Amino acid sequence: MNKFAIQKFIAIAVIIIAAASVGCSRGPVTFTVSGTVTVDGTPVNKGYVIFSPVQGSANSAVSGEVENGSYTLKCIPGEQKVTITGQMVSGSIVPLRYLEESSDLSADVGEDKMTINFDLTSKVRRRR
Numbered sequence: 001m002n003k004f005a006i007q008k009f010i011a012i013a014v015i016i017i018a019a020a021s022v023g024c025s026r027g028p029v030t031f032t033v034s035g036t037v038t039v040d041g042t043p044v045n046k047g048y049v050i051f052s053p054v055q056g057s058a059n060s061a062v063s064g065e066v067e068n069g070s071y072t073l074k075c076i077p078g079e080q081k082v083t084i085t086g087q088m089v090s091g092s093i094v095p096l097r098y099l100e101e102s103s104d105l106s107a108d109v110g111e112d113k114m115t116i117n118f119d120l121t122s123k124v125r126r127r128r
C-alpha cells in the first residue's frame with residue numbers, strides 16, 4: 001500500500017467516525033471554512049483537510065476534500081488541530097508530518113465564511 005493510500009484510508013476513517021457521531025438533533029453551531037492548501041507554493045491536487053477540536057470530543061472532527069488546491073468544510077467554533085493529507089499533480093504526496101498527531105497546524109474558527117490557507121513546506125525548517 002503506497003503512502004497516499006494510507007493517508008486516504010486514515011482521512012476516510014476520520015470522516016466515517018465524524019459522520020457516525022452526528023445524530024438527528026440540530027447539533028452545534030458550525031461555520032463555513034474555506035481556503036487553499038499548497039506545498040512549496042504548488043496547489044495540492046487531491047486530498048483532505050481534517051479539523052479536530054483541541055477541547056471537546058474527538059468525534060467532532062470534520063474534513064473537507066481538497067480539489068486543485070482548494071477546500072471547504074463546516075466546523076464548530078474554537079481552536080482546531082489540523083491534519084492534511086494529499087497528492088500533488090507530480091505524484092508526490094503531502095509530507096507525512098502534516099498528517100501525524102504531532103502536526104503543529106492549527107486553526108481558530110470563529111467567524112462565518114472564514115478563509116484559512118495552509119502554505120506547507122516539503123523541507124523541515126530547523127530551529128535556531
